[in-house]
Every structure is written in C-alpha cells, then in structure tokens.
Amino acid sequence: MTILVLIAKEPLPGKAKTRLHPAVTLEQAAHLAAAAIDDTLAAIAAVPASRRILLFDGDVLPPRAAGYEVVAQSQGALDARLGALFDRYSEPTLLIGMDTPQLTAADLAPAFERWPDDVDAWFGPAADGGFWALGMREPRGDLVRGIPMSQDDTGAHQLARLRSAGLRVGMLPMLTDVDTIDTAHEVAALAPHTLFARRLAGFHATTPVGAVL
Numbered sequence: 568m569t570i571l572v573l574i575a576k577e578p579l580p581g582k583a584k585t586r587l588h589p590a591v592t593l594e595q596a597a598h599l600a601a602a603a604i605d606d607t608l609a610a611i612a613a614v615p616a617s618r619r620i621l622l623f624d625g626d627v628l629p630p631r632a633a634g635y636e637v638v639a640q641s642q643g644a645l646d647a648r649l650g651a652l653f654d655r656y657s658e659p660t661l662l663i664g665m666d667t668p669q670l671t672a673a674d675l676a677p678a679f680e681r682w683p684d685d686v687d688a689w690f691g692p693a694a695d696g697g698f699w700a701l702g703m704r705e706p707r708g709d710l711v712r713g714i715p716m717s718q719d720d721t722g723a724h725q726l727a728r729l730r731s732a733g734l735r736v737g738m739l740p741m742l743t744d745v746d747t748i749d750t751a752h753e754v755a756a757l758a759p760h761t762l763f764a765r766r767l768a769g770f771h772a773t774t775p776v777g778a779v780l
Contacts, residue, residue: 568617569679569702570660572652574640575604577625590748595770602763603745604629606668613672615679622652622662645716649701650708661689661702666744669758670699674740678702683737688729690722691739695750698722699742703734710734 576583578600580593587596608631611619621628621635628637641651652662661678663670678689682704691700696719703710710732714724729736745751745763755764 568615568659569682570618570620570656570658571611571614571616571675571679572620572622572638572660572662573607573611573635573665574622574649574652574662575607575629575665576623576640577627578604579625584745586746587748587751591767591770599745599751599763599766599770600665601629602761602766603668604665605631606758606761606763607663607665607670608632610670610672611663611675614675617658622648646712646714650712652708653703653706653711654708656706658706659702659704660706661700663691663700664744666746667693667699667742667754668745668761668763669742669754674742675700677737677739685735686737687734688736689739690726690729690736692722692726692741694741694743695746696720696722697744698725699744700739701725707732 578597580597583600584596585593587599591599608629619635621632621637622640623637624640640648649662653660659682687704689700689702691698693699698721710728714728715721726736743750743754745754751767755767758764
C-alpha cells in the first residue's frame with residue numbers, strides 16, 4: 568500500500584495564489600486557493616491509500632481534511648521541506664500538490680492499484696515544467712534536496728535526479744498548475760464541475776466593468 572501526502576498551506580489573502588492578482592483581488596485569490604484544496608481533497612477521497620497525510624503550513628485546517636494525519640511543514644526552502652517529508656517515511660509514499668484542482672482519482676490510479684515491480688518512483692509532470700506528483704517506493708530525501716524549485720526546468724532536474732540514482736520511473740499524466748489567471752481559466756474549462764471553476768466564474772461575473780482581467 569502507498570501513503571498519500573498532500574502538501575498545502577493555509578489560503579490566506581496576500582499569501583496564496585498572489586499571481587492571480589490583479590485579475591482577481593487578493594481575497595478572491597485566497598478563496599480560489601481554498602477551492603483548489605477542497606477539490607483536491609474531494610478527488611483523492613476515493614484513492615485507496617494506506618495512510619492520508621496533510622503536510623500543512625498554517626493554523627486552520629481545510630474542512631475536508633478531517634481524519635487526515637497532519638504534519639507541519641519543516642523550515643527552509645521547498646526542496647528541504649520535501650526532502651524532510653521523504654526522510655520521514657519508509658514505505659511507498661506519493662506526494663501531490665494542491666495546484667491542480669482538475670485532478671481525478673484516475674490520474675493517481677497507477678500508483679495505488681498496485682505498485683508495479685518495475686517502478687521505483689512515480690513522477691507527475693506539470694505543463695509549466697515543474698511537477699505535481701512525486702512518489703518513491705523507498706523514500707529518500709536526498710533525491711529531492713538541492714533541486715531548484717519553481718523554475719521551468721524543475722521537473723527535468725527532478726526526473727534526472729531520480730534516474731541518475733538508478734530508479735525506474737513511472738509517469739503519471741501531465742497536468743496544468745494554476746499559477747496565473749490564464750492557467751486558472753484553462754483548468755476551470757477542463758473541470759467546470761469543480762468548486763474552483765464555479766468560484767472563478769462567480770468572481771469574474773461580479774468584477775466591475777473596466778477592471779483588469
């Protein structure tokens with residue numbers, strides 16, 4: 568069985584999805600971040616994980632995270648925080664982010680139906696060059712620490728690190744992260760049923776004429 572970890576931070580105005588501003592207000596951006604977390608938790612509810620862990624930065628937990636084991640994110644840069652996570656567990660572990668509210672349980676199925684004998688790691692590439700999912704049969708934080716994060720070649724560096732360590736990598740579907748207003752609309756169009764899409768449509772419907780979108 569596989570541990571499923573969702574990394575997220577409390578969606579506070581001015582700290583969450585700030586690149587969506589000024590197309591939406593900072594408060595609306597925070598509401599969109601909260602919706603993305605909610606959609607992600609809803610999607611993974613059907614995934615047969617052995618444990619469900621929320622790697623969290625904040626004080627107020629998402630409502631759907633009831634029943635999750637909550638682990639506070641460690642200090643340091645993102646690569647250090649992810650490295651600490653993968654050092655924490657010894658059984659197969661898959662980490663996902665909260666920036667892909669279009670995620671479905673089917674996207675994660677290959678890593679949870681049964682971990683194939685010829686796969687040592689799972690990698691979910693993001694369209695912006697990053698990654699939305701990373702899993703290891705035998706978790707090792709050193710395979711993440713030192714990877715340059717939040718760049719258009721982050722995914723390439725991470726994938727190369729896994730393969731250079733001799734790991735056989737299984738690929739999950741490519742997904743689009745919500746980082747900008749353009750990608751927000753792209754994701755909303757792909758998954759109009761989500762709370763994220765409905766909330767984004769509602770915000771734009773109430774935006775005053777002449778506002779920058």
